[in-house]
Amino acid sequence: MLDKKTPLVEMEDISISFGGLHAVERASIDLYRGEVVGLLGHNGAGKSTLIKILSGAYKRDAGTIRIDGQEVTINNPRDAKAQGIETIYQTLAVADNVDAAANLFLGRELTTAIGTLDDVAMEAKAREVMGRLNPNFRRFKEPVVKLSGGQRQSVAIARAILFNARILIMDEPTAALGPQETAQVGDLIKQLKAEGIGIFLISHDIHDVFDLADRLVVMKNGRVVGTAHTKDVTKDEVLGMIIMGKVPPGATPGPGALKA
């Protein structure tokens, strides 16, 4: 099994608080190559916050992050990207007033020999990637603010996979999508997984996660309730973890587990 190797990502004893609120407390999660780990929990359980620490949007108060067994420093989104960590945010973090190509390459623009933007090359590459992801996408010249939710989402996803990410974080990737587009995202996740990319999938939707994830991590009140292989637990048991913090026999309890 993959579990025998060094984990791709290990986040250990991560804590962060905002004011007096402990948003995440001593949480530990890991992720292996080619694995999809679903992160579940209520609103405010701390799952988005924990993952934003990995993507560099927040800076942790305590804890260590290791990638391929090496401890790394992630203080901002640039550091995370340098480690091959790409994120698709729940809020669809796209720059509204520039076009799809500009969004795909934002922060990593292709330049010509004299250092100016090479828009034509970027657009050509964007057409190639978008063609793979969403062949119906045609509106390359328009600012993304004019696109539909699904189209904007495909821009956000294309940006994440464009630069050979090793670790992909998807925060509610299907929240803005219709059923057909949701299915496309599911296919994409399977494809990326086959390429050996590790994926954190954050969702409220327990069905989505059961379909796609190899392992589940449930959080409640900023702490990890427990971890389980998807095949070892039922949906009802996982709901019990999310709501009550009750850990079923098939799962490994974490620090947030309900003490019996």
Added chain:
Amino acid sequence: MVDQLAGAAPVRQQQNTQGPFRRFINATELDTRLLGMVGALILIWLVFNFFSQGLFLTPRNLWNLSVQTSGVAVMATGMVLVIVTRNIDLSVGSALGFVGMVMGMTQAEILPKVIGFDNNATWIITLCVGLVVGGGIGALQGIIIAFLKVPAFIVTLGGFLVWRGAAWWVAMGRTIAPMDSTFQLIGGGPAGSIGFWPSWILGVIACAGIVLSIYFGRRQRRRFNFPLRPMWAETSLAVIGCGVTLGAVAVANAYPWPARIAQRYAEANGIPVPEGGLFIPHGIAIPVLIAVGVGILMSFIAMRTRFGRYVFAMGGNPEAAELAGINTRWVTVKIFMLMGALVAISAAISTARLNAATNALGTLDELYVIAAAVIGGTSLSGGVGTIAGAMLGALVMQSLQSGMVLIGIDSPLQSIVVGIVLVFAVWLDTLYRRRAK
């Protein structure tokens, strides 16, 4: 992957039902709002020309108009970037006064003691001092805005008071004059214009530039299989661009030096004065060249550099830009530094034109600059704006103002009209945007 590039195939010629005007706009890919502004400008010119009995559209008035516009136009190019990132700079008028005073002191009181009066290097040293001071003011304000998180409105409102006060302090309220003779050329006037032949040569070079850029644009599109503009559209663009350029040169060359100055010049150089006076054309004024140069440079920065791309990305969604890995704070500081440097250039034009530095210089300029940018289509909600639009906006504002002077409207009424036009223009813009959505 090649067949998936099918999206790049030329968009089929849409309905043939469109009128010729629509077809022209679609084929040339010209911005309709920019065309609307050009239309408004032509309308303003024709109306003023009518009410001034043909005085408005004379070479003399247009030449003066171009010189008067240049100072505000230079600053408006920077204001676009400031407003695009959802900031504002209310301090530019006061900063202009301060930088102008510093440059005045440098060339009239400090440098003469060090390197002598009217030294050849005076103007360039003065200009460098101005750019450093202006850039420094911008950096200071930018750092407070970006790193200390004080809103730009407040920081530059503070700057508005601080720099105006500082301008007084530089020379305790004295007016500094005269300026260095080379420095004065920056302000225009008969000597500060490049003359007949240089103007034509420059015009022809500009035309060559227009044609070449259209050619290279086309070649680049073909290289990547992008839809090409029809040949007739490319040709019309080239003809219009060259026509406007050469027309402007012709107008500038049709405005002669005042008779007395021409007379004196003829006597000094031993040129015989023909019957009916000597006709020496002004040609394009140096401040206008500076403004055009700044406009081209700023357009280049806005559209072809990473910095420019980040400015527009930040304006649309600052959080997304930050998450994409852009150092938004540093970009903000750079924007304000750039604004400061442009203020310095504008201050040089104003002081040189007046041949004096006064502490009241640039009063109310912040409002004209902001108005020019906004009339030119810069959205106060961020993310949208063009350099060319802002410069055109400056020309519209200045046309209104000098037109009203020309037809003898009282100055209180002038302010009222300018105020109403500003509100009206932004309202039109809001309508346009709502429709475009």
